[in-house]
Amino acid sequence: MKLMRKKMNREMKWGAAILSIYLFWLIYWLFQKYILQGSLSRPYTPDIDMTKELVAPSFESFWFGTDLFGRSLFEVLSAGLSYSLSLAVLVSASCLMIGIVVGYLTVVGPRFFKVFFDLITNIVFIFPSILIAILVMSVTGQSLKGLIFALIITGWPGYARIARGETQRVLGLSYVESAKAIGVGPFRLFRKCIIPDILPQIMIHFVLGLSGVVISEAALGFLGLGGSEFSWGALLADAKSVLLEAPYVTIFISLCMAGLIIGLNLMGDGLRDYLDPQG
Amino acid sequence: MKGLRKGLYALLTIYLSLTSLFFIIRLAPGDPVERILGPEARLQDIELLRQRLGLDLSVWEQYLSFCTGIMTGNLGNSLFKSEKISSLILTHLPPTIIIAFFSISLAFFLGSMLGIYSGARKSQIGDGAVRVLSLLALSFPIFSLAPLFVLIFSIWLQWLPVSEWGGFSHGVLPILSLTVPLAAILTRVSRNRFLEEIHAPWVTVLHAKGLREMAILVRVLKACLPTLLNVVAIQLSVVLAGTMITETIFDIPGMGMLLFEGIQNRDYPVVQGVIAYSTIIYMLIYFCVDSLNSWIDPRIQS
Numbered sequence: 001m002k003l004m005r006k007k008m009n010r011e012m013k014w015g016a017a018i019l020s021i022y023l024f025w026l027i028y029w030l031f032q033k034y035i036l037q038g039s040l041s042r043p044y045t046p047d048i049d050m051t052k053e054l055v056a057p058s059f060e061s062f063w064f065g066t067d068l069f070g071r072s073l074f075e076v077l078s079a080g081l082s083y084s085l086s087l088a089v090l091v092s093a094s095c096l097m098i099g100i101v102v103g104y105l106t107v108v109g110p111r112f113f114k115v116f117f118d119l120i121t122n123i124v125f126i127f128p129s130i131l132i133a134i135l136v137m138s139v140t141g142q143s144l145k146g147l148i149f150a151l152i153i154t155g156w157p158g159y160a161r162i163a164r165g166e167t168q169r170v171l172g173l174s175y176v177e178s179a180k181a182i183g184v185g186p187f188r189l190f191r192k193c194i195i196p197d198i199l200p201q202i203m204i205h206f207v208l209g210l211s212g213v214v215i216s217e218a219a220l221g222f223l224g225l226g227g228s229e230f231s232w233g234a235l236l237a238d239a240k241s242v243l244l245e246a247p248y249v250t251i252f253i254s255l256c257m258a259g260l261i262i263g264l265n266l267m268g269d270g271l272r273d274y275l276d277p278q279g
Numbered sequence: 280m281k282g283l284r285k286g287l288y289a290l291l292t293i294y295l296s297l298t299s300l301f302f303i304i305r306l307a308p309g310d311p312v313e314r315i316l317g318p319e320a321r322l323q324d325i326e327l328l329r330q331r332l333g334l335d336l337s338v339w340e341q342y343l344s345f346c347t348g349i350m351t352g353n354l355g356n357s358l359f360k361s362e363k364i365s366s367l368i369l370t371h372l373p374p375t376i377i378i379a380f381f382s383i384s385l386a387f388f389l390g391s392m393l394g395i396y397s398g399a400r401k402s403q404i405g406d407g408a409v410r411v412l413s414l415l416a417l418s419f420p421i422f423s424l425a426p427l428f429v430l431i432f433s434i435w436l437q438w439l440p441v442s443e444w445g446g447f448s449h450g451v452l453p454i455l456s457l458t459v460p461l462a463a464i465l466t467r468v469s470r471n472r473f474l475e476e477i478h479a480p481w482v483t484v485l486h487a488k489g490l491r492e493m494a495i496l497v498r499v500l501k502a503c504l505p506t507l508l509n510v511v512a513i514q515l516s517v518v519l520a521g522t523m524i525t526e527t528i529f530d531i532p533g534m535g536m537l538l539f540e541g542i543q544n545r546d547y548p549v550v551q552g553v554i555a556y557s558t559i560i561y562m563l564i565y566f567c568v569d570s571l572n573s574w575i576d577p578r579i580q581s
Contacts, residue, residue, distance in 0.1 A: 128516030138550045215420045222422040254423035261418040
């Protein structure tokens with residue numbers, strides 16, 4: 001996959017610009033968290049200070065104001081960003097790996113495997129995924145382990161579906177047939193021929209999937225089922241109760257989340273047009 | 280004959296998804312009983328609750344009672360309210376259905392109109408505006424959109440009441456906040472479909488025959504309809520989750536409120552029941568749309 005063969009399109013440029021702001025923010029925050037204010041062994045988290053409850057944003061003290069518990073809203077938002085992004089990458093990467101392997105196996109594997117996984121991917125695909133996540137979280141409680149389990153179990157069938165279709169397409173190409181003819185084994189074929197060729201389509205789904213995970217995680221957090229107190233959804237749920245006194249909390253959180261989602265969606269859409277100009 | 284096969288397939292899928300639901304709960308890390316009672320619970324309390332929930336039985340016995348419970352509509356009682364879960368669900372169903380119905384219809388109308396408008400004005404100012412709007416609308420998930428709507432329309436402009444359930448004005452904001460994201464998705468899809476269809480050979484033939492623009496548009500619309508309905512069916516799960524979130528924001532006594540209270544009270548049977556029945560309703564609608572599609576366009580075989 002030669003990515004930089006041609007110029008980026010407009011959507012990709014905007015997406016890259018927005019995402020690089022978030023990336024810069026994330027690096028700044030990690031620097032603060034592990035080096036400036038905390039240490040590697042004892043990372044810094046925004047502390048609760050009830051005397052500074054709901055200070056309105058101003059240029060003198062807190063640029064973004066403080067939240068219900070007197071924490072600087074900027075720090076809370078940063079902690080939410082690092083949590084949300086790392087969770088999204090972790091979950092999407094796991095889904096991607098499971099999806100590619102299952103997709104490949106449904107094409108080349110034995111028949112019972114094919115039927116079984118077709119059935120499962122079809123069911124989980126039309127199943128209301130957020131409901132599964134809610135159900136799992138209501139059993140496991142507010143644990144990170146449960147959240148990751150819930151998001152992965154609802155996320156991988158999307159990847160498997162794409163990987164399956166793409167693998168079928170690639171297996172029909174002549175160079176794959178030639179590779180088979182000279183006796184390339186299934187593992188080597190998978191590594192050398194299948195993965196490089198199906199990766200572009202998977203990458204599109206991956207980038208768009210990241211924003212999906214960010215949204216699902218925040219939705220669960222909003223319902224009180226998140227994995228962290230800094231989940232943007234949980235913060236929004238807290239902000240809801242002070243909507244009248246401190247509307248800026250809701251506005252800032254919403255804008256932060258919207259910016260990240262816009263960036264990821266633009267990047268994904270741009271990538272799709274970039275890799276398939278006709279479509 | 281074909282209808283019968285389809286119906287059987289739908290039933291099989293519903294059965295299998297409920298089964299996977301059952302096993303996913305058992306697979307998930309953590310123990311519901313410990314979660315309900317907390318870490319300092321006494322051993323005999325744990326045993327008692329385990330018996331009451333039927334969790335002391337073997338997995339297969341639990342599975343059997345789960346299946347019969349779903350079929351007979353008898354999922355036991357709520358842990359906190361001494362009411363049957365089935366009657367709780369029945370009383371909470373109407374508001375959810377009203378909100379979902381109105382927002383889906385509105386979104387369908389708005390989305391297809393905007394999509395066709397922007398497709399017809401491709402690469403012009405109107406098209407750009409619609410595309411930017413739909414991108415923005417997709418970036419505010421419902422739980423940030425709804426509070427913002429409350430802020431703008433109820434607190435700053437004071438046009439609409441904040442939260443209650445009753446008259447028409449109470450339904451406007453919940454329906455609106457559900458409509459916006461769905462309409463945005465439908466706009467994008469219908470724009471793409473319209474652009475695909477408008478250059479198809481059969482449309483050229485209609486033009487050559489000298490058909491009026493309006494008549495051609497109606498036919499193109501009909502060709503796009505199955506895709507749009509399909510998107511609605513797939514998005515239905517998002518709408519379902521969305522109604523649940525809106526209900527907690529606007530204090531509407533619907534299924535979402537029931538689910539939310541169940542989660543808050545750790546009322547495990549209620550959560551399980553609400554989700555099982557929502558799944559059944561969702562799947563039934565999904566398969567209805569599926570057969571509707573193959574009725575509109577007989578080429579579609581599912």
